[in-house]
Amino acid sequence: MEDELFRMSISELAPLVKNKTISPVELTESVLSQAKKYNPQINAYVDITEENALAAAKHAEEEISQGGYRGKLHGIPLALKDILYFKGEKTSIGSKIHQNFRSTDDATVVSKLKDAGAIFTGKLNMHEYAWGGTTNNPHFGPCRNPWDLERIPGGSSGGSGAAVSADMTIGSLGTDTGGSIRGPAALCGIVGLKPTHGLVSKYGCFPLAWSLDHIGPMTKTVEDNAIMLEYIAGQDEMDITTQRTDSVEYSKLLTGDIKGKVIGIEEDFFFSDIESGVENEVREGIKKLEQLGAKIEIVKIPSLEYTVFAEMTTIMTEATTIHQKNMKVRPEDFGTDVQFLLKLGEVPSAVDYLQAQQVRTIMKREFSNVFEKVDVLVSPQLPFTAPKIGDDNIVGASVRLMAPANLTGLPAISVPCGFSEGLPVGMQIMGPGFSEAMILNIAYAFEKTNPLQGRKPNLNKVLI
Known part of the structure; x- marks a missing residue:
């Protein structure tokens, strides 16, 4: 059984750890073995912290043996995107400039996972400064999609998507500014949640664009996603954007009952310019939701027409502001694509930026009106499956369906x-603010229809 532990989910492993059927040490050793075996080919990790992980696993084992079980993440190996700060440890943010950066604090989400007893097996590859959708990193090398090593895993949380997909970690956290959790999740065949802005603290996460950034779980299953969200959600005095919300045990609300739920479909925007194979799979998915008792309603959201303008204007200008000093004194230390985008961020005017914010205000109002009629919106997550490595001109196309x-x-x-x-196809389920319990339950109900038919990446081909 030990050899297969890395394949299992949090929800499967937690009871076994709790009742001491398996130990955190043997579980961590299993995950580390898988990570070390396949990382030379997939390049999901930039750093495997084996010694620290095994020491933490030993400590967790001792705590549990003495009756100090902390909960479902106690003794569970996780690997996080290399953008989240660990006190005293290197956090490179996928860059040359910050390659030796060490924070004096843990990120709030890291602190919460530590308190939960999670084990950290290393830092995961990402697009430089999270500013891109390929994870073709010029400093650490390209991360590869486990389903096809010639293809990207998406970005910027590509290492997280690839590592979870290839069972090189049990779960992960990514960040999402224009789809950087959901894109890799879709391309790698896993589950990725971008929570409501303000539900999860961003303290200790290097920013890409302040007003758009989010942190969220990337997991093998919907239930695992709900479990991780339980541990990282909540107001934080270190992040003024977080909001006071009730503590929710999301995993206990996964009933799979979606009878009577109304699913909105916005055809004009979300189903235009979509690869036929992707569209067919998503439409079949919608039919399955109907068969489970959901109702379908066609909706219109006119402001979606301006999505790419509003998203790209906001993200470019905010990102360029953050990196302004280093762009002046050491521009050559940025990768070519990120350097170009940061220069491009100097082009929009104050008028452009403020118009983008006006679009956001209109869009929020229109979505609010739509969610008075429907419970969720369902759409393709991306308009395509994983492109080949080197096909870097996908930023606008990749964020289009995710940016709203x-x-x-x-x-x-x-x-x-x-x-x-x-190649995997992802379906997006979007809901009103703080409706995570509902969208997780709809995703859970859909997952129970077994859309992947038990298929996993054929990692035997990876070693050939």
């Missing part, structure tokens, strides 16, 4: 819904 959730701050989840030409 960032611009409005509304929660959205990507759940696998099938395959197009052998």
Whole structure:
């Protein structure tokens, strides 16, 4: 059994750890073995912290043996995107400039996971400064999609998507400014949630664009996603954007009953310019939701026409502001693509930026009106399956369907819904603010239809 532990989910492993059927040490050793075996080919990790992980696993084992079980993440190995600060440890943010940066504090989400007893097996590859959708990193090398090593895992949380997909970690956290959780989740065939803005603290996460950034879980299953969200959600005095909310045990609300839920479909925006294979899989997924008792209603959201303008203007100008000093004194230390985007961020005027914010205000109002009629919106997550490595001109196309959730701050989840030409397809479920329990339950109900038919990446081909 020990050899197969890395394949299991949090919800499967937690009871076994709690009742001492397995130990955190043997579980961590299993995950580390898988990570070390496949990382040379996939390049999901930039740093495997084996010694620290095993020491933490030993400590967790001792605590549990003495009756000090902390909960479902106690003794569970996780690996996080290399943008989240660990006190005293290097956090490179996928860059050369910050390659030796060490924080004096833990990120709030890291602190919460530590308190939960999670084990950290290393830092995961990402697009430089989270400013891109490929994770073709010039400083650490490209991260590769476990389903096809010639293809990208998406970005910027590509290492998280690839590591979870290839069982090189049990779960992960990513960040999402224009789809950087949901995109890799869709392309790698896993579950990725961008929570409501203000539900999860961003303290200790290097920013890409302040007003658009989010942190959220990337997992093998919907239930695992709900479990991780329980531990990282909550108001934080270190992040003034967080809001006071009731503590929710999301995993206990996964009934799978979605009878009577109204699903909104916005055809004009979300189903235009979509690869036929992707569209077919998502439409089949919607039919399955209907068969589970959901109702379908066609809706219109006119402001979506301006999504790419509002998203790209906001993200470019905010990102360029953050990196302004280093762009002046050491521009050559940025990768070519990020350097170009940061220069491009100097082009929009104050008028452009303020118009983008006006679009956001209108968009929030229109979404609010729509959610008075429907419970959720369902759409493709991306208009395509994983592109080949080197096809870097996908930023605008890749954020188009994901950006509305960032611009409005509304929660959205990507759940696998099938395959197009052998590559995973993701379906997006988006809901009103702080409706995570509902969208997780709808995703859970859909997951129970077994859209992936038990298929996993064929890692035997990776070692050939």
